[in-house]
Amino acid sequence: MEKFTQHTGVGVPLRRSNVDTDQIIPAVYLKRVTRTGFEDALFAAWRGDPEFVLNQDAYRSGSVLVAGPDFGTGSSREHAVWALKDYGFKVVLASRFADIFRGNSGKQGLLAAQLAQEDIELIWKILETRPGTEITVDLEARTVLCDDVVVPFQVDDYTRWRLMEGLDDIGLTLQHVDEIAAFEANRESWRPATLPAKHLPPVEIKAARPVEVAIGRRPA
């Protein structure tokens, strides 16, 4: 995970509240086996609408999403965060986030910063009056700068520390890699390992004997 101290990018006003994870990314995209390339799935239901904010040239390259309250409610799918990140978003500003979404964001390096709703309204106005205005988010100072407006935001200390250090869960655990190695050194040698592979005597594998597929009493 990259270290995050400050970010400047185009702000995108999303004047909607209760944007749930199904709206961020519909369930049909969950069948994919990849973890990247979800940018096309972001807000899929709205992207066909030419009026939708991300379809307007000024906002297209945005990286700071300014959303209404209760962003990220619904299912626990991590894909919602992947889709936002893949599109290029680094920060989401809102007055309230769903807990699971906020947790998932912190783990993936997306900053979910909580602002007062009146500050959100203020920023929306600026972004709509002058589309393409950049926003600077300073994680160290916990402030958002948009045009000449500077407002504070909230983020919990632990998440802030992790983002500033660039540590995901795995990165955190790997800080204790010496302890893991010491534990491994003390493991009994007879504990099983999958490698080198040990096999029972080899056998030739053919398909099971041919079967006639019967169809049961299938109700019409």
Added chain:
Amino acid sequence: MAGTLAEKVWDAHVVRRGTDGAPDLLYIDLHLVHEVTSPQAFEGLRLAGRPVRRPDLTLATEDHNTPTLDIDRPIADTTSRTQIETLRNNAAEFGVRIHSLGDADQGIVHQVGPQLGLTQPGLTVVCGDSHTSTHGAFGALAFGIGTSEVEHVLATQTLPLAPFKTMAITVNGQLPPGATSKDIILAIIAKIGTGGGQGYVLEYRGEAIRSLSMEARMTICNMSIEAGARAGMIAPDETTFAYLEGRPHAPEGADWDAAVEYWSTLRSDDDAVFDAEIVLEASDLEPFVTWGTNPGQGLPLSGSVPVPEQIADANERVAAERAIEYMGLTPGQPLREIKVDTVFIGSCTNGRIEDLRSVAKVVRGKKKADDVRVLVVPASARVRLQAEAEGLDQIFLDFGAEWRNAGCSMCLGMNPDQLAPGERSASTSNRNFEGRQGKGGRTHLVSPLVAAATAIRGTLSSYGDLATGEPVPDGSPLTDVAGLQTV
């Protein structure tokens, strides 16, 4: 300090104690991987430039999506094929051992670990699959994890975990003839409910559990998750050691002695304190079947479909009404009168060699009921080969059943083995959720013996209903079939 079995295994794996409410960091001995829950975990490693820390403690198999017919041809369904090909590529790239379709040790991940002797007492075992609890039958602490945790284990061989509570489930006495370990666990879930085990590791103990074979114990631990539990465990004993001895990855020589000595200490101390305790009398049990759409909606086969108006609890009443409607049943209808369309014998719950043997003994020389389709799907390719070496496949074919290749198959219908809408099955698997075996499909969970008797009679039946006068068949090999050999 006195401890429970689960606490002993936990304590032996703490890499780093969490302070101030932070979780403990636990070492993982064995990480099993399959095609459905692993792709994004491997991709995460790739994106972060991380290797798999211990490929030698990791094992991959293909099971959920594999077809059970035409396994030598490309997989027709593209989603299934992509998932399996992705697993193969990831295994090759990260140096993970994989048992692919066509390999003798391909099969359901919870069968492959034990059959190779990789699942051993006192280990921590994880897999991105809820039925990982199966491995607890060996006295291992084994539980399912999510995809982010899969990535975490691949990268670090550890998991940060908050401690759990412990529940002792004691089953006294001996099972009556015709009742099996499947009936024990269905009765337990019916008693404590599908949420009754939430937050707990269940430890099964008592005389009835001790006298079960290893495979029968796996059936019980497998379904712990259906009671909402984190894991299920059974303390290892001579039965466990006998199962393991001589398996490819079991310790040998002096190592074996050291291992057995350690394994023998893995039991809850007499004065250990559990957070909850439950006691059951095995002699009260009889064959159980589910009538509803969760594994807790089960009753003795001699019972009838519940009458919702007689259920006091409002939530349960609504749940029962909904389930009865989905299942197409009539309140008060005797369970024995329910006609089925399909009998499915397989899954990580009851697709092992002993299950197949006991079914074969029941159906031998008989014909299946007309209009019933019978699917027999071994849990792994090696179980299939063993069954063929013992002549079981011919018994099934003569009976009119379909003999298939190994995999999860109709347990969840990710491959073409599915129920049609409205179709009713008696299934030896573990979940009877709406649509689990195919959209609109109706599932009754049963033991292998009930499945066999049902396939003969066409209605939900116990072995006793066949009135053969013979003792109830067990899972021992058939002795009078030509060509008997071990594969």
